[in-house]
Amino acid sequence: MALHVKKIPELLVPAGNIKTLKYAVEYGADAVYIGGKKFNLRSLGDNFSVAELEEAVDYCHLRKVKTYITLNSVIFESEINELKEYLNEIKHIKFDGFITSDAAAINLIKIYFKNPNIHISTQVNITNSIGVNLYKELGAKRVNIAREIKFNDLKEILKNTTVEIEVFVHGALCISYSGRCMLSKYMAGRDANKGQCAHSCRWKYYLLEEERPNLFFNIVQDKKGTFIYNSRDLCLMSKLDLLADAGVSAFKIEGRMKTESYIAQTVWAYRKALDYIKNDEFNDEKKSFLLNELNKCTHRDYTVGFMFLDNCNELEDNEGVSYIKNYRFVGLYNGINEKYGLPLILVKNQFKKGENIEILEPGKMPHEVRINEIIVIKNNCDFVSDTANPNDIVIIKDIGNINPYAILRIKG
Numbered sequence: 001m002a003l004h005v006k007k008i009p010e011l012l013v014p015a016g017n018i019k020t021l022k023y024a025v026e027y028g029a030d031a032v033y034i035g036g037k038k039f040n041l042r043s044l045g046d047n048f049s050v051a052e053l054e055e056a057v058d059y060c061h062l063r064k065v066k067t068y069i070t071l072n073s074v075i076f077e078s079e080i081n082e083l084k085e086y087l088n089e090i091k092h093i094k095f096d097g098f099i100t101s102d103a104a105a106i107n108l109i110k111i112y113f114k115n116p117n118i119h120i121s122t123q124v125n126i127t128n129s130i131g132v133n134l135y136k137e138l139g140a141k142r143v144n145i146a147r148e149i150k151f152n153d154l155k156e157i158l159k160n161t162t163v164e165i166e167v168f169v170h171g172a173l174c175i176s177y178s179g180r181c182m183l184s185k186y187m188a189g190r191d192a193n194k195g196q197c198a199h200s201c202r203w204k205y206y207l208l209e210e211e212r213p214n215l216f217f218n219i220v221q222d223k224k225g226t227f228i229y230n231s232r233d234l235c236l237m238s239k240l241d242l243l244a245d246a247g248v249s250a251f252k253i254e255g256r257m258k259t260e261s262y263i264a265q266t267v268w269a270y271r272k273a274l275d276y277i278k279n280d281e282f283n284d285e286k287k288s289f290l291l292n293e294l295n296k297c298t299h300r301d302y303t304v305g306f307m308f309l310d311n312c313n314e315l316e317d318n319e320g321v322s323y324i325k326n327y328r329f330v331g332l333y334n335g336i337n338e339k340y341g342l343p344l345i346l347v348k349n350q351f352k353k354g355e356n357i358e359i360l361e362p363g364k365m366p367h368e369v370r371i372n373e374i375i376v377i378k379n380n381c382d383f384v385s386d387t388a389n390p391n392d393i394v395i396i397k398d399i400g401n402i403n404p405y406a407i408l409r410i411k412g
């Protein structure tokens with residue numbers, strides 16, 4: 001039976017650039033979080049220039065979607081002036097929230113912006129209500145609660161605070177306390193606390209004896225190798241009703257480096273889940289349908305994480321160490337062809353005549369169509385082909401007219 005939930009949490013979605021932001025919005029995000037070119041924890045991503053931040057906020061506000069900026073890197077004394085200059089540069093932009101961790105950033109944001117909504121980042125690792133309420137005194141409206149707490153503790157925290165609590169529900173996990181990790185800096189010179197993580201925890205490890213530098217001993221975890229620090233991906237789809245019922249204010253998806261197809265597919269599934277919860281329809285059948293949809297995205301084996309596991313061995317379980325690709329993402333809408341009056345598709349991965357293509361569009365159930373004909377458009381000519389190759393522009397008559405944000409995928 002479906003649980004009756006009084007208040008539906010906000011769906012908060014990452015966007016690494018303006019293109020993925022549009023997919024996030026069109027597929028049903030209530031709010032997006034984005035990073036500027038400085039002081040955010042994804043410094044290796046595209047990120048947004050000041051002009052792009054303005055464009056992003058305008059795009060979202062026109063569609064009644066909130067925009068939060070991440071300013072959550074560690075701030076060193078020598079960077080304070082640079083932070084002030086950056087805040088001065090962006091102070092005219094009407095952000096709906098500021099995701100921060102460093103006390104300097106919290107303090108300065110309050111100086112440069114009028115009544116800012118301060119959201120405390122996962123980077124702070126708040127694990128109890130005293131911590132949450134302390135940040136309230138510093139001006140926090142919302143706290144992203146540590147992924148490492150148990151569900152019973154979360155329920156107690158919610159009873160003991162009026163601050164909004166945000167929970168990560170989907171995406172990659174750190175094997176250390178969310179981001180508070182020096183592994184990448186030590187091994188690759190890239191500081192995770194400055195947004196440069198090299199994901200060293202996902203690497204394959206050997207045992208080495210100091211006198212034999214070229215002899216790597218296998219430490220056998222399983223037949224695929226030894227990935228002692230690697231973690232599964234978090235997926236709390238099956239627990240969303242419990243979290244919403246407990247009073248969580250926002251469900252956050254991880255992944256500002258992810259592609260438009262990943263964003264479209266995950267946001268589609270979580271939007272659908274929230275709609276089911278709103279209508280008291282989120283039963284076991286719906287959960288399993290949506291988990292199946294999430295299995296179509298590229299992912300590592302999923303886990304319900306520290307919050308719901310009795311025994312955390314599963315987090316390190318090695319079976320899903322490499323990415324699982326049940327479906328291949330084959331194409332995106334790329335405008336309309338005037339001659340045919342049909343959508344042009346930009347091919348991302350090869351597909352062939354005779355295959356069944358699945359079309360995912362915002363707000364609609366995915367549906368499958370058999371490809372009977374592929375028309376390739378090249379140098380103002382068009383010709384029929386049995387195969388579509390990456391970067392081709394093609395027409396597939398069988399799919400008819402599709403939403404400009406449609407994602408095309410094929411099983412296998």
Ligand code: SF4
Pocket residue numbers: 173174175176178179180181182183184192197198199200201202
């Ligand atoms: S190396 Fe792994 S555990 Fe450390 S910050 Fe990066 S992703 Fe997280």
